[in-house]
Amino acid sequence: MRGRSGRRPGKPDTRGAILAAAREIFAERGYDGSSIRHIAASAGVDPALVHHYFGNKEDLSMEVVKAPIEPAAVMEEIFAEGIEAAPENVVRAFLGVCEGPVSGPAFLGLLRGAVAHQWQALLLREFFTTQIARRVVRRLGTAVDPAELPLRASLVSSQLFGLALARYVLRIQPLADAPREVVVAAVAPNIRRHMIGALDAGDREAV
Amino acid sequence: MRGRSGRRPGKPDTRGAILAAAREIFAERGYDGSSIRHIAASAGVDPALVHHYFGNKEDLSMEVVKAPIEPAAVMEEIFAEGIEAAPENVVRAFLGVCEGPVSGPAFLGLLRGAVAHQWQALLLREFFTTQIARRVVRRLGTAVDPAELPLRASLVSSQLFGLALARYVLRIQPLADAPREVVVAAVAPNIRRHMIGALDAGDREAV
DNA sequence: GTCTATACGTGGATAGAC
């Protein structure tokens, strides 16, 4: 996919190897815990090459993150079965991203970085508000009061981020090893509440 | 040891000053982002004194975290009004811890650290399972199937951690600046579901 | 394109003087 015409065999994509290694290292050790030396070693190349292909560490991490998420396509998937099934599909899609071979490490790396550095937190925040929240809001249309949409979006984010944190980063059991559909069944109703349900405890009595 | 007879000049309690400075620096810059030099400067003391009072950086961070949380007392507060009001009180108590002048930085520092280092993740996990989850489980008693209690506990943790992450670390708006009671009203029903409600979507009628 | 060598900074930790 990378330029059919330019490069030819023989040079099996050092750049790609570095990128792949970076993705994994960043995801599992965080930004600060990952050194360029480690990444280079893991990719089997010289550290100087990392600087050669990507300018510096920050740029490299941006590249890693930027790669793999297609909000538009994911949205289609989520709302394909209508608004009533959306919450389940949100959770399903989110788990899919987190467990994807490339999107997973990328997102988890970003999440880890966001906790450590403000500029990465800003990146994550920006991504969610402009790419996710905004699109969801548009889909929800007039189903709920537009004035409360931002709060709803931030609540959904918090639940989803919490899920990723507990399941993949902190690895709290048994949530960490629970089957996907168990997780979907458990948290989708909460997502539904935050998306289209009552924002206060008005619907409570049915324990 | 800050006893009577010794010095008097403007030097009260160096140890305490270091601890207070460490609490803040750790909370706002994370473990790796915080240097002993920086903490010492912020406390207005010499870096060597930090090593003198607390052995090394890791020990210092443990001390910071160990300080301020009284699980037993918090539990009383949560279940004082009975099991039905517990979910609201859980959220209220959690927000209280996060916003406390000393417990707040301590907990947020721990959360940040847990994302960066496995040993801190283990610490946080251990704290929650032995101090929080176990006690909650005991209180819940026979209200729910004991076999599903661990899953329930981990689900509650994930929601709470997600809340802390979004509101205090990532500062996603408008959740970050929403009044406490708005947050309580919004997330308590979800906590209720995970504590004593249906674990699947059984309470929902239309897909 | 790839690697060697190195400059430069930062940060944890210790020894020992006052």
Next chain:
DNA sequence: GTCTATCCACGTATAGAC
């Protein structure tokens, strides 16, 4: 108890040879 001086291990980044 407090501070000065210093050591040492990394880690980023660059310059330049092959």
